[in-house]
Amino acid sequence: MVDIMSGKPTAGADEREDRTGQPSQGVAVITGAASGIGKAIAEKMLADGWHVHICDANPQAVEAFNAANPKIGASHADVSDPDQVAALVADVMAKHGRIDILINNAGISGMTAPVETFDQEDWRRTIDININGSFYFVREVVPAMKKAGKGAIINIASTAALFGYPQRTAYATSKWAMLGFTKTLAMELGPQGIRVNAVCPGSVEGPRIDGVIQRDAAQRGRDAADIRRVYESQVSMRKFVRAEDIANMCAFLASDAAAMVSGQIIAVDGHTESLSNPL
Ligand code: NAD
Numbered sequence: 179m180v181d182i183m184s185g186k187p188t189a190g191a192d193e194r195e196d197r198t199g200q201p202s203q204g205v206a207v208i209t210g211a212a213s214g215i216g217k218a219i220a221e222k223m224l225a226d227g228w229h230v231h232i233c234d235a236n237p238q239a240v241e242a243f244n245a246a247n248p249k250i251g252a253s254h255a256d257v258s259d260p261d262q263v264a265a266l267v268a269d270v271m272a273k274h275g276r277i278d279i280l281i282n283n284a285g286i287s288g289m290t291a292p293v294e295t296f297d298q299e300d301w302r303r304t305i306d307i308n309i310n311g312s313f314y315f316v317r318e319v320v321p322a323m324k325k326a327g328k329g330a331i332i333n334i335a336s337t338a339a340l341f342g343y344p345q346r347t348a349y350a351t352s353k354w355a356m357l358g359f360t361k362t363l364a365m366e367l368g369p370q371g372i373r374v375n376a377v378c379p380g381s382v383e384g385p386r387i388d389g390v391i392q393r394d395a396a397q398r399g400r401d402a403a404d405i406r407r408v409y410e411s412q413v414s415m416r417k418f419v420r421a422e423d424i425a426n427m428c429a430f431l432a433s434d435a436a437a438m439v440s441g442q443i444i445a446v447d448g449h450t451e452s453l454s455n456p457l
Pocket residue numbers: 209210211212213214215216233234235236239255256257258283284285286287307311334335336337378379380381382383384386387
């Protein structure tokens with residue numbers, strides 16, 4: 179945490195130097211973070227006193243992010259390309275000499291379609307970005323975390339990983355894979371002081387869920403407003419979450435306040451009751 183008056187980490191915080199010479203809580207890398215949930219996480223982590231570096235596959239979004247957030251490093255990189263991931267991690271290590279936190283956030287929603295007509299290329303791409311990309315990042319950052327004897331990895335899954343999700347087979351499959359990845363890494367890396375948790379956002383207000391609703395409505399020949407009402411009725415709190423709600427959970431999991439929290443799958447969703455209400 180930072181002192182509000184001085185902007186410096188509070189006394190007692192595990193203040194860490196890195197190669198930039200600037201004190202901070204440590205270095206956090208967040209993927210797919212030039213917009214949406216990742217951007218909210220990056221801004222919250224910066225406010226909490228971390229050095230933050232993001233990547234994103236959309237060059238225009240990276241440019242806009244850079245202009246709006248000069249204190250956050252931002253690179254153009256596609257998480258589904260292992261060479262780009264390795265180059266990005268090498269750049270961050272060259273600049274800071276450490277990576278304390280990795281937040282695997284980059285993800286795409288994939289198509290909405292009955293399984294028998296599900297497009298093979300869409301399936302491959304969804305799995306490639308949503309799960310393989312997280313593996314490529316973990317593989318690159320774990321050596322630095324092991325050397326430090328400390329680190330935290332946060333995998334952004336989804337409430338789609340807590341239920342079956344009809345017609346979203348690629349997405350749900352990729353997010354269930356994220357949970358197996360999380361549990362396994364928590365066991366494998368815990369003895370080295372590295373914590374691994376998964377956060378499952380519910381539907382987050384914003385353009386992404388609007389697109390999902392519109393595609394679902396088109397697929398079913400229904401009105402988008404009707405589909406939105408059905409989605410909201412599946413949540414006990416009867417509303418979608420905000421990107422800031424997810425950012426707050428990630429900031430907690432990254433912090434020393436969560437020093438003994440690992441291997442957990444935490445929904446931030448207002449309590450999703452079902453993803454398969456009859457439409
Ligand atoms: P978004 O589409 O608003 O933002 C995702 C960002 O990731 C974009 O800036 C995009 O350019 C980037 N990206 C896409 N593919 C990439 C790649 N191959 N490499 C690097 N960057 C890439 O999405 P969001 O809503 O912010 O979702 C973020 C994460 O949260 C995803 O993993 C998503 O599955 C998950 N999630 C979102 C919701 C929701 O309702 N928005 C709900 C549950 C889970």
